[in-house]
Amino acid sequence: MIGKALKVNLAYAIGSATNSAALFLLVPYLVNALTPGEYGAWSLLEIGILLLSCFLLAGLDVGLMREYWLLEGEKERARLAGTALIAAVIWGVLLTGLLGAVLFVGRWHWDFPGAPYTLGVALGIGLLEAVFALLLTIFRIREEAFTFVALSVGRLVSVLGLSIGLVQVGGGIAGALAGRLLASTLSLGVAVVLGRHYLVLKLDWARLRRMARYGLPLLPANLASYVLFASDRYVLQYFSTLEVVGIYTFAYKVATTLDVLVTRPFALDWAPRRFKIAAQADAPHKYAQVLLIYLYGGALFSLVVLAATPTVYVWIAPARYWEGMRVVPVVLAAYLIYGLSYPLNVGIMLKDQTRYLPLIGWLAAGVCLALNLWLIPNYGILGAAWATLIAYGVWTGAITWVSLRLYPIAYPGRSILWCVLGTFLAYLWIWETGRLWGTSGALSSLLVRLGGILLIFSGIGYMFWGRWIWPQVLGSNKKAITGSEE
Numbered sequence: 001m002i003g004k005a006l007k008v009n010l011a012y013a014i015g016s017a018t019n020s021a022a023l024f025l026l027v028p029y030l031v032n033a034l035t036p037g038e039y040g041a042w043s044l045l046e047i048g049i050l051l052l053s054c055f056l057l058a059g060l061d062v063g064l065m066r067e068y069w070l071l072e073g074e075k076e077r078a079r080l081a082g083t084a085l086i087a088a089v090i091w092g093v094l095l096t097g098l099l100g101a102v103l104f105v106g107r108w109h110w111d112f113p114g115a116p117y118t119l120g121v122a123l124g125i126g127l128l129e130a131v132f133a134l135l136l137t138i139f140r141i142r143e144e145a146f147t148f149v150a151l152s153v154g155r156l157v158s159v160l161g162l163s164i165g166l167v168q169v170g171g172g173i174a175g176a177l178a179g180r181l182l183a184s185t186l187s188l189g190v191a192v193v194l195g196r197h198y199l200v201l202k203l204d205w206a207r208l209r210r211m212a213r214y215g216l217p218l219l220p221a222n223l224a225s226y227v228l229f230a231s232d233r234y235v236l237q238y239f240s241t242l243e244v245v246g247i248y249t250f251a252y253k254v255a256t257t258l259d260v261l262v263t264r265p266f267a268l269d270w271a272p273r274r275f276k277i278a279a280q281a282d283a284p285h286k287y288a289q290v291l292l293i294y295l296y297g298g299a300l301f302s303l304v305v306l307a308a309t310p311t312v313y314v315w316i317a318p319a320r321y322w323e324g325m326r327v328v329p330v331v332l333a334a335y336l337i338y339g340l341s342y343p344l345n346v347g348i349m350l351k352d353q354t355r356y357l358p359l360i361g362w363l364a365a366g367v368c369l370a371l372n373l374w375l376i377p378n379y380g381i382l383g384a385a386w387a388t389l390i391a392y393g394v395w396t397g398a399i400t401w402v403s404l405r406l407y408p409i410a411y412p413g414r415s416i417l418w419c420v421l422g423t424f425l426a427y428l429w430i431w432e433t434g435r436l437w438g439t440s441g442a443l444s445s446l447l448v449r450l451g452g453i454l455l456i457f458s459g460i461g462y463m464f465w466g467r468w469i470w471p472q473v474l475g476s477n478k479k480a481i482t483g484s485e486e
Contacts, residue, residue, distance in 0.1 A: 022159040024260060027253050028316045029164055030176065031246075036320050038173045040246030041113045044237060045122045045177065047230040052099075052126030053133065054222050056092045059215020060084050061137040066214045067207065068141050078200040081138050084211060086203050088134050092127045099123060113242070114174040121177040128184035135191040138198055151191055158183035224361030228368050228391055232384040235372040240380065243320075248381040250317060251324030254309060255331035262301050263339035266294060270342050278350055284409045291343040292415055296464065298339050299423040300457050302332045307430050307449035329427070330385035338392040340400075347403030356402050364395035415464060422460045426453045 023046060030039055064084045071077050103119050112118065132155070139148045163179030171178060233252075237245050270290075277286050309328050313321065348356055368391030375383030429452040433445070 021260075022156045024253065024256075025156075025160060026163060026176075027250065029167075031250055031317050031321060033164075033167050034173055034176070034246075036243040036246035036318075037241065038113050038246070040237070040242035040244070040249060041118070042173055042176060043245060043249035044233060044242075045118065047226075047233060049122055049126045049129065051223075051226050051230070052096070052123065053130040054219070054226060056095060056126060056130035057088065057134065058091065058212070059217070059219055060088055060211055061134055061215070063211030063213075063215035064134070064137060065141055067210055075200065078198055079202055079204055080207050080211075081198055082200040082202055083204045083207050085131070085134060085199060086201060087208050087211075088131055092130055096123045096127045114172070114177075118174055118177055121174070121181050125177065125181050125184055128181070128188050132184060132188045132191055135188070135195050138195055139191075142198060147194055151187060151194070154190065155183060155187040158186055221358040221361050224358060224365040227365035228361065228395065231365075231369050232372050232376070232388055235369075235376050236381065236384055239377050244381060247321050247324040248327065248384060250321050251327045251381070251385075252331055254305070254312060255328050255335060257305055258298065258302050258332060258335045259339070262298055263335065263342070266339070267342050274346055274349060284407075287343070287346050287409050288411045291340070291411055292419070292464065294343045295340065295416060295419050296457075296460065298336050299419060300453070302336050303423065303426045303430065303453045303457075304450065306332060306427070307453060308446060310434070311443070311446045324381065327381050327385040330382070330389050334385070334389040334392045337389070337396050341396040344396065344400045345403055346409065347406030348399065351406045353402070353406055360395060360398040360402070363398060364391050367391045367394045418460060418463065422456050426456045429453065429456070 030042060034042065061084075064081065067080060068077055071080060100120060100123055103123075104116055136148060136151060139151070159180055161179075162183045163176045166175030166179040169175065233245050233249060236248055274287075277283050277290075280286065306329055309325055313325055348354060368387055371387035371390055372384060375387050377383075379386070430449050433449055433452070
């Protein structure tokens with residue numbers, strides 16, 4: 001049973017990562033095939049589509065997960081799923097139609113590359129991807145892991161193939177968007193065919209109200225998260241140019257490898273594990289261990305990314321993007337600090353005090369927006385990066401403060417300090433080698449930087465092993481032999 005559950009969770013993790021990987025894998029191609037201005041426009045449309053999908057779903061996916069298994073009988077569940085799908089389509093058509101009318105009648109952003117065509121295609125993509133996400137939710141509820149992964153991988157392949165193909169034939173940013181639109185249409189069609197047995201397309205107002213009552217309150221929190229994650233690029237576009245947005249976005253994508261490869265997988269596993277730990281002996285000590293493990297792994301990965309950044313830029317990005325390298329360390333630090341909010345949110349989650357999350361989210365979002373408006377006009381992309389770092393610090397700091405008041409945990413301050421000092425020392429090594437030998441993309445310079453990082457973190461890891469891991473191994477062996485604990 002446990003093995004099956006682990007396999008299912010791994011499949012969902014792969015599927016979830018795949019759903020966000022298509023746009024990430026497109027980056028190396030797009031920064032070379034498009035101009036920096038066109039890539040900047042693409043990045044703004046990308047985060048705009050994300051916001052539109054959030055409003056189009058309006059919490060229906062969460063409400064569906066909440067209500068689905070409370071019903072008895074497959075017919076009732078199919079009617080619930082059909083109600084959610086009908087509501088999403090109707091609401092989506094109305095909202096995208098209204099936004100389209102405002103954009104076209106008001107002639108907003110007619111100077112945007114490819115407008116009005118690109119703006120209209122982006123609206124269509126938002127609608128199709130929101131409905132597709134709702135259908136994926138149904139497969140996840142039904143625990144059809146293979147279908148979930150197959151649809152996710154299929155969408156990844158189709159987005160990459162169609163977008164690259166249409167750009168190659170001279171479509172530019174319009175071709176990239178058209179490829180994404182066609183891929184979304186194809187993926188949605190396949191999902192509808194595969195999920196038709198789980199749908200009864202008949203609107204049930206009572207069930208819709210229950211789903212909306214549960215899901216809609218999450219919308220403000222999601223909007224706050226959107227402001228926190230995306231406002232910097234919009235403010236940059238207002239005070240500078242799309243080319244600057246493109247340069248900043250590529251640097252941002254390099255730094256978000258920490259989020260994609262470390263933080264998201266950790267968060268996926270941490271969601272159920274923190275509750276499992278709560279039922280175990282000496283839970284606070286184990287929560288402290290988890291924090292230390294994440295900090296060590298996240299810091300080490302961040303330093304590796306930072307060491308590899310010059311090589312990545314030289315091998316992938318045109319020279320026009322290279323000025324963005326200076327913001328990568330700041331954005332990496334921001335994502336490391338944000339990721340720490342997951343192992344530090346124990347109190348809020350265990351005590352069912354999630355009402356604090358929207359308040360903290362809006363506090364951090366307000367700080368982020370205010371700092372963007374203040375720093376970007378004066379410091380450009382570096383100001384945007386520092387605004388992100390400070391705002392993420394507010395988010396994690398507030399999460400930590402509230403959680404510790406609800407559920408006190410004695411975190412290992414000395415070990416945390418050693419990890420922070422080791423991170424700072426490794427960063428100085430990267431900086432000093434860059435100053436002496438230049439930020440060359442050569443493999444030899446990369447190996448020199450990585451060697452210093454691994455040497456420093458090997459020492460820290462050895463110390464952690466002796467202080468945290470090895471005593472537990474000895475204790476477990478002693479318990480197994482004597483059958484008791486001291």
